[in-house]
Amino acid sequence: MVVDYVPHGDxxxxxxxxxxxxxxxxxxxxxxxxxxxxxxAEADHARVLVLAGRGRAFCAGWDLKQxxxxxxxxxxxxxxxxxxxxxxxxxxxxxPVIAAVQGYALGAGVEFALGCDLVVAGEDxxxxxxxxxxxxxxxxGVSVLLxxxxxxxxxxxxxxxGERCDARRARDxxxxxxxxxAGAHEDAALEIAERLATRPPLALRLAKQLLDEGLETALExxxxxxxxxxxxxxxxxxxxxxxxxFRGR
Numbered sequence: 001m002v003v004d005y006v007p008h009g010d011x012x013x014x015x016x017x018x019x020x021x022x023x024x025x026x027x028x029x030x031x032x033x034x035x036x037x038x039x040x041a042e043a044d045h046a047r048v049l050v051l052a053g054r055g056r057a058f059c060a061g062w063d064l065k066q067x068x069x070x071x072x073x074x075x076x077x078x079x080x081x082x083x084x085x086x087x088x089x090x091x092x093x094x095x096p097v098i099a100a101v102q103g104y105a106l107g108a109g110v111e112f113a114l115g116c117d118l119v120v121a122g123e124d125x126x127x128x129x130x131x132x133x134x135x136x137x138x139x140x141g142v143s144v145l146l147x148x149x150x151x152x153x154x155x156x157x158x159x160x161x162g163e164r165c166d167a168r169r170a171r172d173x174x175x176x177x178x179x180x181x182a183g184a185h186e187d188a189a190l191e192i193a194e195r196l197a198t199r200p201p202l203a204l205r206l207a208k209q210l211l212d213e214g215l216e217t218a219l220e221x222x223x224x225x226x227x228x229x230x231x232x233x234x235x236x237x238x239x240x241x242x243x244x245x246f247r248g249r
Contacts, residue, residue: 003033005040008190011095011197013046020055025063026108031083038089047201048193049093051116052100052186053109061107061130072247076234080139080227083108087140087223090115091212094205096196100189101125102182106164111140114149117208118192119176121167122185127175128164135238137229144222148215150174 006014015037017024024030041049053059071079090097090112099113101121106128113119113127121127129146131138138159147155150173158165167179180188196204 001033002027002030003037005037005044007044007046008050008193010194011045011047012050012190012193013041013044013048014050014052014186014190015041017051017053017059020053020057022063022065023057023060023104024053024055024109025060025065026083027063027066028079028082031086035082035085035089038093041093047095047204048196049095049097050100050186050189050193051090051097051112052189053102055103057103057109058099058101058105058125059109059112060104061109062136064134070247073231073235076231077227080230083139084141084223084227086112087115087145091219094208095201096193096204096208098189098193100186101127101167101176102185104128107131107136108139111138111142111145113176114142114145115140118178118189120178120180120185120189120192121170121176122180122182123167124182125167125170125176125179125185126164127167127170128162129159130162132160133162135233135236137226137233139226139230141219141223141226143226144219146175 002019004016004018008014017030019025019030096117099116099119101113101119102125104126105113107130110127110129129138146158154173170176171179178188
């Protein structure tokens with residue numbers, strides 16, 4: 001398993017990405033384990049979740065050092081839709097999901113965090129959207145969630161230029177909720193989770209649901225549109241990382 005689920009007690013669960021030697025970079029196996037961890041959290045009746053990463057980074061994005069994936073267009077679409085399921089499951093979880101971020105949160109990693117209800121980051125956190133720079137396309141609802149958090153102009157600046165921002169700037173522009181001292185990110189997220197777990201469950205669930213429903217009328221369409229854009233970039237020949245190659249082309 002490259003993702004762990006650990007009950008923390010009193011209605012709180014922790015999901016930790018566990019590829020520290022690769023800065024918790026994303027692979028299909030990590031996506032599968034992450035989705036399975038949501039299943040385990042629901043079976044455990046967790047009311048609040050903390051999503052964290054072991055080691056020096058939260059998640060450095062898709063693992064570009066993995067061998068290219070030999071797949072058809074339909075197989076690539078299925079793989080990308082499976083990746084999109086992370087945002088769907090995070091948003092659909094009945095209680096709040098809090099991202100505890102340290103080190104790099106890049107590409108799919110920052111997208112995982114933005115799917116959460118709150119993001120708590122250590123002062124050492126670095127956020128960035130490098131997809132365009134390497135000839136790829138964003139996923140996990142970033143085309144909807146990012147502009148809603150920081151505004152369209154700032155979202156275009158972050159995505160088109162791919163410039164990284166530190167935790168304090170991320171907080172100042174509305175990308176994340178809180179900044180804490182380096183190394184205190186998980187403890188701070190757990191403290192918030194424990195407070196939330198004492199709230200009446202129905203009121204907590206409905207508060208999350210109503211806030212999300214007020215903004216998400218087009219999220220599903222965006223998730224599907226991102227898959228098509230990602231397929232186009234994978235097939236363009238511009239992909240510097242060569243993460244896939246389609247059969248029969």
